[in-house]
Amino acid sequence: MSPATLQDQTIVEFDVRTDEMLVNMGPQHPSTHGVLRLVLRTDGEVISEVTPHLGYLHRCAEKIGENVMPIQFIPYTDRMDYLAGMNMNLAYSLAVEKLCGMKLPEKANVLRVMIAELNRIASHLVGMGAYGLDLGTFSPFLYAFREREMILDLFEELCGARLTYSYITIGGVHDDLPEGWIDRCKQFLDYFEPRILEYHALLTTNHIFVQRTAGIGILSKELALSHACSGPMLRGSLNRKAGDPEWDLRKLEPYCGYETYDFKVIIPPFDDDYYGVPYRTPRGAVIGDCWHRFYVRMLEVLESIKLIRQAMQRYPSAQGSHRIEPPRHLPGGEAYLETECPRGAMGFYVVGAPNKQAVPLRVRAKSSSFLNLSVTNAICNGCLIADIPAIVGSIDIVMGEIDR
Amino acid sequence: MTASDIITALETKFGTKIKSKSLEAIDPFIVVDPSDLVEVVRHLRDEPTLAFDLLHNISGVDYLEPDPKKAAKAGFEPHLEVVYHLQSFQHRHRLVVKVLLPRWKNDQKGQLPEVPTLTSLYGSANWHEREVYDLVGVIFVGHPDLTRILLAEDWEGHPLRKDYEFPLEYHGIRGR
Numbered sequence: 001m002s003p004a005t006l007q008d009q010t011i012v013e014f015d016v017r018t019d020e021m022l023v024n025m026g027p028q029h030p031s032t033h034g035v036l037r038l039v040l041r042t043d044g045e046v047i048s049e050v051t052p053h054l055g056y057l058h059r060c061a062e063k064i065g066e067n068v069m070p071i072q073f074i075p076y077t078d079r080m081d082y083l084a085g086m087n088m089n090l091a092y093s094l095a096v097e098k099l100c101g102m103k104l105p106e107k108a109n110v111l112r113v114m115i116a117e118l119n120r121i122a123s124h125l126v127g128m129g130a131y132g133l134d135l136g137t138f139s140p141f142l143y144a145f146r147e148r149e150m151i152l153d154l155f156e157e158l159c160g161a162r163l164t165y166s167y168i169t170i171g172g173v174h175d176d177l178p179e180g181w182i183d184r185c186k187q188f189l190d191y192f193e194p195r196i197l198e199y200h201a202l203l204t205t206n207h208i209f210v211q212r213t214a215g216i217g218i219l220s221k222e223l224a225l226s227h228a229c230s231g232p233m234l235r236g237s238l239n240r241k242a243g244d245p246e247w248d249l250r251k252l253e254p255y256c257g258y259e260t261y262d263f264k265v266i267i268p269p270f271d272d273d274y275y276g277v278p279y280r281t282p283r284g285a286v287i288g289d290c291w292h293r294f295y296v297r298m299l300e301v302l303e304s305i306k307l308i309r310q311a312m313q314r315y316p317s318a319q320g321s322h323r324i325e326p327p328r329h330l331p332g333g334e335a336y337l338e339t340e341c342p343r344g345a346m347g348f349y350v351v352g353a354p355n356k357q358a359v360p361l362r363v364r365a366k367s368s369s370f371l372n373l374s375v376t377n378a379i380c381n382g383c384l385i386a387d388i389p390a391i392v393g394s395i396d397i398v399m400g401e402i403d404r
Numbered sequence: 405m406t407a408s409d410i411i412t413a414l415e416t417k418f419g420t421k422i423k424s425k426s427l428e429a430i431d432p433f434i435v436v437d438p439s440d441l442v443e444v445v446r447h448l449r450d451e452p453t454l455a456f457d458l459l460h461n462i463s464g465v466d467y468l469e470p471d472p473k474k475a476a477k478a479g480f481e482p483h484l485e486v487v488y489h490l491q492s493f494q495h496r497h498r499l500v501v502k503v504l505l506p507r508w509k510n511d512q513k514g515q516l517p518e519v520p521t522l523t524s525l526y527g528s529a530n531w532h533e534r535e536v537y538d539l540v541g542v543i544f545v546g547h548p549d550l551t552r553i554l555l556a557e558d559w560e561g562h563p564l565r566k567d568y569e570f571p572l573e574y575h576g577i578r579g580r
Contacts, residue, residue, distance in 0.1 A: 055554040062539070063563055098430060225493055226527035228458050245493070252496055332479070335430045336489055336500070338460065349463050349487070354479030362564075364463040366489075374531045403554060 018044050025388065027056050033130065033392070034399030038376075042385060050380045050388070052373055057403040065363030070096045070350070071170050071326065073363065078164035080365060081401040083126050086119035086155075087341040088401075089168035092365075094255055095348035096170050099335035100327050105320025108172035109256045114311040115158070115168065116256075117304040118185070121192075122151040123342035124297045124304075127396040131294060132203055134393035135212045140202045147195060150188050157181060172323030182312055189305055196301060200279055204298060213294060214285035217379045217391035221288070224375070231344025232266075232300065233372045233395060236293035240267040240274070249340040261310050266299040268292050275299055290394035297342075297396070329356045343396055344368025365404050369397040405497055407432035410454060418444060423504075433487075433500035438519045441503055448490060448499070449525055456499060459522065461489040462532035464540030468507065468566040482507055486519055486542060505542065507565075521547040539564040 026037040035056035041049035061080065065073050070092070077092045078085040090112060097104070129144030152162045157178055159167040167174050203209050219229070221244070224237045230247075238244035246265035250258040264275065268287045271280055277299065285291040330352035338347040347366035353359075372395050380391055405413075411425050411434055421444065423435045436444050448456040465485045469478035484505040491498045505517040521544040522529040533544040534553040541562030544550055552559060561568055572579045 055552075055556070058554045060563065066564075223527070225457050228460050228526070228528035245496075247493070333430055334487075336461070345460070347461055347489070349461060349489070351465055355477055361467070362463070362465045364461070364465075366461040366463075370531065371528050374528065378527075 020048065023385070027053075030133075033397050036373075036392070036397065036399055036402075038388065038392070040385065040388070045384045045386075047380050047383055047385065047388070050377045052376055054370075054373075054399075054403055057399045059404065061404040062363055062365060065365075066360055069358050070330070070360065074169055075164065075166045077365075078166055079400055080367070080404055081123075081341060081343060081346070081369075081398045082163060083398055084119050084123040084342045085163065085165045086115050086168055087123075087339070088346065089166060090116050090256075091337070091339040091341060091346045092348050093168055093170045094339055095335055095337040095350050096326070096330075098337050099333060099350050099352055100331060102171065102324070102326065104172055104256075105318075105322075105324065106257070107315075107318040107320045108322050108324070110311050110314050110318045111173045111177070111322055112168055112256045113258065113261070114185075114308055114315070115155075115173070117307045117311070118151055118154065120304045120342045121301050122148045124301050125151075127297055127342070128199060128203065128294070131393045131396070132209070134389040135209060137203070137206070137209065140199060143195070143198065143202070147192055150192070154181070154185055154188065157184075169323070171326040172321070174323070176322045177315070182315060185308070186312065189308060193305055196298070199298065200277075204279055204295060205282070210282045210284070210291065212387075212390050213290040213394065214282055215289050215291075216383065216387050217290045217394060218286060219288045219375060219379050223378055224288075227375045227378075228371050229344070229375060230368050230371070231340070231342070232293050232296040233344060235265070235267050236296045237288040238267045239269065239287055241269060249338055249345055253338070255337075255339060261307055263303045263307050266296045266303065268296070270295060270299075275302075277302070290390050293394045293396075329358055330360055331356065338366070341368060343398065343401065344372060346401075367401045367404060369395070369399075370402045373397050373402060405453065405495065407497070407499065410497065410499055413454070414444070414448075417447065431489075431498065431500050433502050435502045435504060438503050438505065441501070442520050442522065442525070445488070445490075445501060445522060446525060448501075453495075455492045455494050456490040457493050458491040459488060459526040459528050459532075460491055461487075462522075462529065462536055463487045463489075464536040464542055464564065466507070466540060466564060466566050470566045484517060484540065484542065486536065488522070516541050516543045518543045518545050520545050523547055538562070541565055 021042050023040040023042055027035040037053040039051040040047055061076050064076055074089055077088040080088050125144040125148045129141035132140035156162050159165050219237050221237045224234045248265040251265055332352050332354035334351040336349040338345040345368050349364035350360050351362040353361040408427055415422050421440045425434045448454050467480045468482045469475040484507055486503045488501040503519055509515040509517045533547055536542050537550055538552040538554055570579055
């Protein structure tokens, strides 16, 4: 070692090799978001390997799926990503509808867009609040839950449930909107939209928050593609100015009529006025780090609000019924469909038996968090133990979806 | 490229190695032998006009009617399928690649069938192959760490097989 590096105390600390130690983090650790167990191989404070162990929440959803009719499986999809139950219902319904070749009336599609985007906001609010909690700030969590509560109230009025909705179902949605719901939803959006600036003041521009997230856990675009990451995890690693495509399934392979709505796909860099927000990339943040993944989610909330407002305008004049009758038996063949859920591309692969059964031959749920989590080892290499909650939190996993 | 263009390009390159194809299916697919899988998928990934650099999903499907009375009318011979869902980031087209396997290697019950691994080509293959091994019971030859991922390490059997029998007991926990 040259004398020059010895003067820098931090380099000296990192250069001293000690015995490796295995540290068990989870499955009851608060910042592993559920029952995820991470086995860390550490050299002092520096991580050399992270091994995630899954399966603590495995409930055999795929086996259940091939023993019940598609419409009976909808409640099980709620329990996959339990923070975004509506989006999970939608993903499975669309896959079955693709297999059956069903075409939905306009009203069902408008309702689906409205509800799915409202749930996306609720899910991102939890993601943001819990991420602040991981990094040691408690108050954003309370603000996020205050607003989420209002969304849950709207959902409760809609379908009676606050977490496991089963509202979006095969052939449309379960019920039409109750009287006055649109007005209350509009009231909520008018209340909620200015509050987003508060979150930015609390978190996005907070000096401590930026120090904990900027430049940490950098995921390169190549690694993200190799592991088929999706959602904010992938978009946080793309570069709009380098000509990367707007990788959002709502734009690329539109379903429910998303192609007729006006919204932007959030892709870094955030150093100009393209998205119309007053905050710029802080010093030290690079594309693909935890801060960018977090900020992509924050801006997606704004786009979701735009989508809901457009859908609310269309609802009174939308044609058709909110629901059509699905066929009693599944046709033979197979269909695979991915939809853009808050955490990434959720795919369902449904195989119908050739001799027309009521139950599918196979249901496969491809989880987005599952693949997003599989890069943990690669992006945690060489970071400190204290950075692990920051990195795992920025992936925004839900174990119910990973273990299924 | 459309699905028919992709499959035509593959047929001119590989000829009879593409065992069968289906363009009428909802998601067009090709079927290859296990021994040709890595070669075909590597070409799919590395050829610039195809550029299938995303492997979204690997699923194992068990085609078996466990009830012998209904087996004649099931409409399929008992076999396993491993299904790969590919997409291109640049061109955005999709393709499904299937591998057909016997339910048991050499028709001897208990011996799991084998497929070569794709972990050298895609990072996402690692965990998905572990999951297919865990739940459907397919050995991925050459996988760096082929262990169970969702079930316990000492679990017996592969639950997504149609003839799987639920255990009566696991470490003192009653099954039913």
